[in-house]
Amino acid sequence: MDRPRKPTLDTVAGAVGVSRATVSNAYNRPDQLSAALRERILETAASMGYAGPDPVARSLATRHSAAVGFMLGQGLSASFADAALSIVLDGLASTVDGHDHCLVLMPGRDRGGPRPETVTRAQADVVVAYSLPDDAPALTAVRARGLPMVVIDQPVLPNTARVEVDDFGGARLAASSLWGMGHRRFGVVTFALHPDGHNGPVTPERLASTSFRVTRDRLHGYLDVTGTDTPVWECARSSRELGRAGARSLLSSTPRPTALLCASDELAFGALQAVRDLGLRVPADVSIIGFDDVPAAEHADPPLTTVRQPLAEKGRHAGELALRLLDGGRPGEPTRLPVSLVSRDSTASPK
Amino acid sequence: MDRPRKPTLDTVAGAVGVSRATVSNAYNRPDQLSAALRERILETAASMGYAGPDPVARSLATRHSAAVGFMLGQGLSASFADAALSIVLDGLASTVDGHDHCLVLMPGRDRGGPRPETVTRAQADVVVAYSLPDDAPALTAVRARGLPMVVIDQPVLPNTARVEVDDFGGARLAASSLWGMGHRRFGVVTFALHPDGHNGPVTPERLASTSFRVTRDRLHGYLDVTGTDTPVWECARSSRELGRAGARSLLSSTPRPTALLCASDELAFGALQAVRDLGLRVPADVSIIGFDDVPAAEHADPPLTTVRQPLAEKGRHAGELALRLLDGGRPGEPTRLPVSLVSRDSTASPK
DNA sequence: TTGTATGCGTTATCAA
């Protein structure tokens, strides 16, 4: 009743009448043996139901698993609305897959990233950390294993490869454009300052101790031009729904802001909806500006003015960095990808 | 200049003055040695920078890699635009992570699923296939490796574990509800019938040879009620934008349909937008109905009437099934999760 | 062009 044991290199070697090494070469170094022999080996291997060298055994022998780990701050469903993550991940996955590497997912459990045990047990040669809080335990676990790491966006770690964008500059760009149009009363809708699930107005104390660099930089970029007394609403996640609620709250204050600066497009989409909810119009009554330039921004109603960052490029570059680290490359200086303002129809001069 | 070799079980065993087996037990079978010794081992291990047993070596010895592979039909960016995938994936990831298993991503390259080589080299004990076309090469690769597999939704494979919903029944439910309200002129917006990237009206020939079971069932469920002469528009992917374009086309025919049946919520969101584009109103001028009941459906403008399927549950169940297969369980009969109609404000009787 | 020998870092069986 016990099924036949799976064939191994040895099995097929025996069947063909050659040594194990030769069969191994047939798969990994075709130039090391005659085409005829190779053909014969592959054929009988197939007929025996041998699907090629076992990946795990190969990994042990070569001492690399041909996999890159991907750690993210939240669960997958929390990020379902966040197109930015999807695009980055897609860029990363393509790059990695193109070099015959797998992507091992390590989603965040609590809000602070993956469990340390998950990291400890994952078979990966290198890890890409996506937008983790400064003190994520998973980071310590990666260090403990001595795995090379590249971080996307945050946190800022000494001597660690990183790819990021100029969040401060981008935010400043957005705010300046609004200021230049004549806006003087602003509201800011931001995503999390801390991984504690808070939704609501931001107090100065909370602002002073953010544990997300990206949030910090974008916020400071905005406030740098609008003034530190600008009301800020914090959303626990970057979601349309939370953005809608935040914007609604901001817009119900008197005097009403004439422009809303949003830390992400997703939040801005919510803000767009909030303006509609209140019977107002964009940009006639309220200007809305986003950050990221996800594909939907162009098709929003009205098309969203936003700060463009090269998302796919970010993922691709992180992948290349990771692969280079595997090749013994040094972390080097962080790569800073360019941002730019994309002016569409959600902003205009105030009446 | 060569860095010191990483410590192994042997290294710490030597340092503590015990055998390799004992150190192994310290990590895997705490009850097999005295607490004191264990403590001492763990301590010196930490001081030597040993982060625990190497995952790859462990996998070779135990003969399972503690990872489940996840194959999907498209690239990540295309798929993640669809909240349904994210939610399913989240359910799967939680389940799997809760049992100390990793998730290895195998995104589709071409439209037919992951590359076979990707599957061949992936370290996973079991694979879950998400909504692949009937003839995906990746499926053959999984078979060749003799890996157990559970498929979500499609394709239907003999003797293979599967979790699905009653797509035909759900679609019928939706159409019947509209019919009951008095609608007689319908349009259908569907996602891909074939993995060939086609966008446009569906001919009877194309309809007759769909390679996606889910599409087939939902479509037939709709047409079963509305009649086979109902115009159908096919979108290459389930995206808001494509749905918008399709709906716009359908709505510009004369006489205009009074109701649009969409194969997914994402397509329905696009349809909602299309109605607005044309200066019409939902549901006064056109009724819209979706499928899935993603979270955004409830917050759409207006809130979307749709067919609810338990997405997270689908992912969780697939995860449990996969884990059970690993435990030597038999595939068993496919699990069919229930669907139900959620009536909200995007449907009403025609004027 | 092919074969031999050894190492990769564990787990697991069995004996002490």
Next chain:
DNA sequence: TTGATAACGCATACAA
């Protein structure tokens, strides 16, 4: 409670 020892399935210098 602890320690030898044999798998696990493969890659790779090196020798033939």
